[in-house]
Amino acid sequence: xTRRLPRSFYARPATEVAPDLLGHVLVRAxxxxxxxxxxxxxxxAYEPDDPxxxxxxxxxxxxEVMFGPPGHLxxxxxxxxxxxxxxxxxxxxxxxxxxxRAGEPLAGLDEMRAHRGRERDVELCSGxxxxxxxxxxxxxxxxxxxxxxxxxxxxxxxxxxxVGIGIRVGVHDxxxxxxxxxxxxxxxxxxxxxxxxxxxxxxxxxxxTP
DNA sequence: CGTTGGATTGGCT
DNA sequence: GCCAATCCAACGC
Numbered sequence: 001x002t003r004r005l006p007r008s009f010y011a012r013p014a015t016e017v018a019p020d021l022l023g024h025v026l027v028r029a030x031x032x033x034x035x036x037x038x039x040x041x042x043x044x045a046y047e048p049d050d051p052x053x054x055x056x057x058x059x060x061x062x063x064e065v066m067f068g069p070p071g072h073l074x075x076x077x078x079x080x081x082x083x084x085x086x087x088x089x090x091x092x093x094x095x096x097x098x099x100x101r102a103g104e105p106l107a108g109l110d111e112m113r114a115h116r117g118r119e120r121d122v123e124l125c126s127g128x129x130x131x132x133x134x135x136x137x138x139x140x141x142x143x144x145x146x147x148x149x150x151x152x153x154x155x156x157x158x159x160x161x162x163v164g165i166g167i168r169v170g171v172h173d174x175x176x177x178x179x180x181x182x183x184x185x186x187x188x189x190x191x192x193x194x195x196x197x198x199x200x201x202x203x204x205x206x207x208x209t210p
Numbered sequence: 211c212g213t214t215g216g217a218t219t220g221g222c223t
Numbered sequence: 224g225c226c227a228a229t230c231c232a233a234c235g236c
Contacts, residue, residue, distance in 0.1 A: 044217070052217075054232095062232065079218050080229030086217090099217055129218050170217050190219095 003155040007147045010070035014045035014089040018098045019180040021087065023159035026103060028135040028152045036111055036135050038103030038125045039157055041185045044168045045178040046086070048095045052171035055095030065143045067095045073152060075132065075142035082129030083138050087146060087154070101128045101169070101179075104187040111136075127189040161185070 005024060010017060021040050028036040046053035046066075054063040054076065065074040066088055074086040074097050086097035103125035105112055112124045112134040125131045132138065137152065144151045162183040167174055169191035181188045 046217075054217080057233080060232075076217085077230070078216060080216095080231075082218050084217060101217085127218070168217070 004147065005071075005154045005156065007069075007071045010087060010089050010147070011091060012089060014047050014096045014098050015178055017087070017089045018043045018045040018178065019163050019165075021098060021100075021154070022163060022180060022182050023157045023161060025106065025155045025157040026100065026135070026152065027155055028108075028137065029150060030111070030136060034108060034111060036108030037106040038131070038135070039106055040100060040102075040154075041104050042102035042179070042181040042188045042191075044099040044101060044171075044180070045089075046097050046099065047178075048090070050176065052168060052173050052176070053095070053097075055097075059095065063095070066097050068092055068143070071145065071147040073137070073141060073144045073146055075137060075139065077139065079129075083132040084128040085132050085137050085141075099128060100131060101191070102126045102181070102187055102189045103131055103134075104185065105134070122186060126187050130189075164188075 021043050023039060025037050025039050048055060050056060055066045059067045062076060065072055068088060069092045070088050070090060072088045074088050075083055077083055084099060086099045088097045090096040105121055105124045113119055115136055116124055116134050124134045141151060146153050164181045164183040165177050166179045167177050168179045
């Protein structure tokens with residue numbers, strides 16, 4: 001039996017691949033042979049013709065992996081200090097991917113703690129920048145093959161759980177609710193959007209005075 | 211060529 | 224809740 005997700009899994013629209021990835025397990029093999037693993041609990045889809053996507057304005061040196069064949073890892077650098085990782089979807093030339101935003105640590109937690117400089121489990125992989133740091137994924141890992149490579153891959157997991165759906169973090173587009181997470185999972189990132197967290201107060205009521 | 215702000219995080223008010 | 228950190232891609236002139 002094969003545990004690794006095949007190329008065909010990724011060769012679909014990102015909006016289909018993204019929710020299907022929840023519950024599967026991202027495995028990272030370090031150069032020294034040690035393995036780290038985390039269950040995917042939060043992802044976001046980025047499609048062609050999607051103004052929120054890096055691929056929207058065409059291929060550049062930065063996003064060229066997004067336009068390559070599916071099942072590869074697209075890693076980019078942002079805010080001058082963080083890396084984010086995506087699984088490339090659709091067919092070569094189409095420019096689409098799924099951002100891996102958060103994971104539940106399963107194996108190699110001590111390595112993750114060392115990479116992160118943090119102790120608590122919930123601070124290891126709960127956020128796109130944290131996730132890449134915990135798994136030691138950066139510029140050199142951009143473009144690696146998740147299907148045929150031996151550096152990182154995604155294995156079938158238990159899946160399951162209710163899937164929460166909301167707008168993507170940092171993308172001001174309320175018409176595309178392409179953020180997916182495992183409802184109630186404590187390892188989901190602190191991303192602001194999703195369901196409204198505060199009840200509206202009557203307009204006539206006085207503002208709360210703390 | 212200069213400016214702007216980002217698919218973020220962590221620390222401080 | 225607010226904001227600095229710190230690089231660089233995208234865009235305007």
